Amino acid sequence: MKTGEKAAIAVVGLLVIGMVAFGITYEPEFKQTPEFASDTPDTHASGATAQASRAIPQDITAGNLPDPESNGAKSLVLYCVQCHDLAPPTMHNAGEWQAVLARMQRYMAERRGGMLIRLIRPPEKAWQELSEYLTSHALLSLPAPTALRVENQSGKAFLDFCSQCHSAPDPTRYPADTWQNTVARMVRHMRHANKRVPDAPTSAMITDYLAQYSPITPPVAPAARAP
Numbered sequence: 001m002k003t004g005e006k007a008a009i010a011v012v013g014l015l016v017i018g019m020v021a022f023g024i025t026y027e028p029e030f031k032q033t034p035e036f037a038s039d040t041p042d043t044h045a046s047g048a049t050a051q052a053s054r055a056i057p058q059d060i061t062a063g064n065l066p067d068p069e070s071n072g073a074k075s076l077v078l079y080c081v082q083c084h085d086l087a088p089p090t091m092h093n094a095g096e097w098q099a100v101l102a103r104m105q106r107y108m109a110e111r112r113g114g115m116l117i118r119l120i121r122p123p124e125k126a127w128q129e130l131s132e133y134l135t136s137h138a139l140l141s142l143p144a145p146t147a148l149r150v151e152n153q154s155g156k157a158f159l160d161f162c163s164q165c166h167s168a169p170d171p172t173r174y175p176a177d178t179w180q181n182t183v184a185r186m187v188r189h190m191r192h193a194n195k196r197v198p199d200a201p202t203s204a205m206i207t208d209y210l211a212q213y214s215p216i217t218p219p220v221a222p223a224a225r226a227p
């Protein structure tokens, strides 16, 4: 064997030993790192991630997102799936998103919420684009719970069941024929999230209640939606 080859083998050998040794010392050190230094009761990574994964549906993919080619959608797919599933912009209204983003920014600073060996933090510009993206495709909620006649039984059931995860939606801003599917989907989300679930007659009542306020044809083009 030539000296050059011997040297090369020695270098590779040292590299392998180095990697093994690094793995052995690095891993327990990582496991011992307290995941959160936080005042919230939820002080364990798996607990927090489980909580998030219940609140967020499991079946959202990048292709389901509105305007998937925009920078905002790309940032959502890049930065926001590091600790939990992909959250679609329609799951909160614009105001709620500001609060959620502020919380997520804090979690990222604390490295909270998962096995994060390497966490990619969004630069300032990406936060801006995320905020604009989520806001412009957000859930269209009622300006106030009193904006509809909610004193009857169906109105009360609507407010009760449909404000558990996001503000109650504004039926005047969604077409009437969407409610059947939407309510069925929301019931699935409620089961997944471990929330109170309406029985079948109550779901039907909520669907009819919402449809009576909704226009028959789409009120606004999705692209022209205001928060």
Ligand code: HEC
Residues within 6 Å of the ligand: 048, 049, 051, 052, 055, 056, 076, 079, 080, 081, 082, 083, 084, 087, 100, 101, 103, 104, 107, 108, 111, 112, 113, 114, 130
């Ligand atoms: C460092 C880990 C981490 C990253 C990265 C992260 N999250 Fe979260 N997220 C959490 C944790 C922990 C929870 C559960 C606790 C909570 O809701 O405050 C959560 C919960 C959520 C929820 C469900 C709770 C709710 O209020 O609806 C949404 C939506 C969400 N995150 C959106 C996002 C978005 C958008 C981003 C990207 C900007 C993001 N997350 C990035 C850790 C993270």
Ligand code: HEC
Residues within 6 Å of the ligand: 055, 056, 057, 088, 090, 091, 139, 140, 158, 161, 162, 163, 164, 165, 166, 169, 174, 182, 183, 185, 186, 187, 189, 190, 191, 193, 195, 206
């Ligand atoms: C368990 C939490 C949860 C509850 C409770 C809930 N939703 Fe939702 N809602 C979601 C999530 C998650 C999304 C986004 C994903 C989707 O549209 O399936 C959403 C989105 C929406 C949207 C926007 C859909 C779109 O495509 O623009 C409407 C409208 C809506 N919900 C109505 C309702 C109604 C009506 C109820 C009560 C029957 C309800 N929600 C209860 C979680 C919930």
